[in-house]
Amino acid sequence: MTYVPKNYKNLLGSKEETEKGIKAVKEMFQQNLSAQLALLRVTAPMVVLTGTGINDDLNSIERPVRFPIKGMNEQNAEVVHSLAKWKRLKLGEMGVQPGRGLYTDMNALRPDEDLDNLHSIYVDQWDWEKVIRKEDRNLEFLKKTVRRIYEAIKVTENKLFVEYPQLQPLLPDDIMFISAEELLQRYPGMTAREREDAIVKEYKAVFIMGIGCKLSDGTIHDGRAADYDDWSTPNEEGFNGLNGDIMLWNPVLERAFEVSSMGIRVDETAMKVQLAERGQEWKADLMFHKKLLNGELPYTIGGGIGQSRLCMYLLRKAHIGEIQCSIWPDEMRAECAAGGIDLV
Numbered sequence: 001m002t003y004v005p006k007n008y009k010n011l012l013g014s015k016e017e018t019e020k021g022i023k024a025v026k027e028m029f030q031q032n033l034s035a036q037l038a039l040l041r042v043t044a045p046m047v048v049l050t051g052t053g054i055n056d057d058l059n060s061i062e063r064p065v066r067f068p069i070k071g072m073n074e075q076n077a078e079v080v081h082s083l084a085k086w087k088r089l090k091l092g093e094m095g096v097q098p099g100r101g102l103y104t105d106m107n108a109l110r111p112d113e114d115l116d117n118l119h120s121i122y123v124d125q126w127d128w129e130k131v132i133r134k135e136d137r138n139l140e141f142l143k144k145t146v147r148r149i150y151e152a153i154k155v156t157e158n159k160l161f162v163e164y165p166q167l168q169p170l171l172p173d174d175i176m177f178i179s180a181e182e183l184l185q186r187y188p189g190m191t192a193r194e195r196e197d198a199i200v201k202e203y204k205a206v207f208i209m210g211i212g213c214k215l216s217d218g219t220i221h222d223g224r225a226a227d228y229d230d231w232s233t234p235n236e237e238g239f240n241g242l243n244g245d246i247m248l249w250n251p252v253l254e255r256a257f258e259v260s261s262m263g264i265r266v267d268e269t270a271m272k273v274q275l276a277e278r279g280q281e282w283k284a285d286l287m288f289h290k291k292l293l294n295g296e297l298p299y300t301i302g303g304g305i306g307q308s309r310l311c312m313y314l315l316r317k318a319h320i321g322e323i324q325c326s327i328w329p330d331e332m333r334a335e336c337a338a339g340g341i342d343l344v
Contacts, residue, residue: 002332003117004318004339005252011166011316015342018315021164022323025311028159030103030126032152033305037101037145039128042090044083044104050076053286056084057225062112079109082304084228085288087129088265092297101130106304117253117319118309120326129265129302137264137299139209139235142242143177145301146207149246149260150175153310160314167316170251176203179239180210180221192221193256196247200256204249210241211261214277226274227283227292228302229263233270252318259310262303268293319343 012018033039048054055064055078064078080086083106091102106127113119132141150171157169178186178199187195200206212224212231222245224231229243243263250257266274271292275281283289291297308323319336321328321343328336328343336343 001116002319002335003253004335004341005254008252008318008340010322010340010342012164015344018317018322021160021315022311024160024163025156025314026307029152029156029305029310032155033126033128033149034103036148036152037103037128037130038099039101039103039130042102042104044106044127045080045086046107047077047079048086050078051286053227053283053288054085054089055080056082056228062110065109065111080106081108081110082106082123082125083127084225084302084304087127087302088228088297088300089288089291091129091131091300092291096131096298098131098133098136098298101128101300101302103128105307115328115332118257118312120308120320120324122324122326124307124324125304126307127302127304129300131298132264132301134267134299136301137230137233137242137267139237139242142209142244142264142301143207146175146177146244146246146262149262149305150205150207153259156310157314167314170204171248172204175205175207175246177207177209179237179241180208180213181215181239183208183221184215184217192219195221196256200247200249206247206256207244208247209244210239211244211263212274213240224261226266226278226280227271227289228265229261230266230270230274231263232273232277248313250313252316257309257313258306259313260303260305262305263301265300265302266292267299268295 012021066078068074106125108123154171161169183195211222231241231243245258246260247256247258308320311323319341325344
């Protein structure tokens with residue numbers, strides 16, 4: 001469903017200025033992110049082999065784009081959904097030491113996405129991953145990393161304001177932290193989406209923790225795969241989960257707006273627990289999972305930060321199609337055109 005804000009206006013005035021704004025955001029933010037987290041940029045794949053366990057299967061129901069390779073005896077490959085597990089393999093291969101990491105431009109296809117203002121079949125992210133020590137697998141380290149990413153976003157917003165005075169900074173000084181369980185208790189009777197809107201509207205920037213773990217009412221806040229983020233390990237604040245989503249209040253769309261999903265990655269114990277909870281024990285025989293369970297991969301923290309999403313937020317756009325080239329239904333294009341939303 002398309003949401004068209006009343007009296008929507010492109011604050012940058014033209015497609016040309018929008019393209020310049022997109023370039024400015026991407027260049028500034030990746031420099032800020034790299035500096036905050038000590039990350040090296042690397043080249044990443046667009047496809048991986050089927051059956052290795054490397055591809056991110058998201059909620060385990062989304063279909064990847066899959067095809068046979070003529071030059072490899074028709075072996076199947078698939079377009080990545082994200083690089084959540086590939087990055088960990090790469091860090092191990094490179095022998096990167098704790099405190100340093102990598103980031104890359106990730107381009108994915110997700111044909112099962114429900115198309116709307118925020119969702120496209122084309123996904124572009126800064127996928128990042130950092131090696132940590134086993135003792136860093138705790139809530140305080142997670143929060144520290146979130147604050148660094150949030151600072152990179154704020155610095156980008158302020159620099160953008162210098163070049164485009166019409167883009168007034170909106171982000172608060174600090175980001176608020178709350179668990180999915182605490183959110184459930186705070187807003188009983190609301191759906192997960194309604195809870196997000198309520199808390200983010202109040203605080204403007206929120207990190208919701210424990211995405212994927214079972215809540216006290218038997219539900220989960222949102223789906224999360226069993227084999228990369230750690231959403232099952234109890235922590236010192238009394239709830240499960242060493243992961244979460246960075247959410248900002250979007251005044252154009254008047255809703256909570258996710259810009260990043262991230263977390264401390266599973267160790268051997270969390271992997272076993274989470275595969276069992278999802279009924280996916282069979283994955284333990286896949287290449288990636290074997291390496292992790294055998295202790296052959298480094299402990300890491302990582303995530304993805306939506307490139308088009310962040311540009312959309314900082315440039316005050318109403319639709320992700322104003323940022324990226326993708327495929328949209330004819331009726332959506334017509335609705336957008338009637339509301340002054342100029343899709344690429």
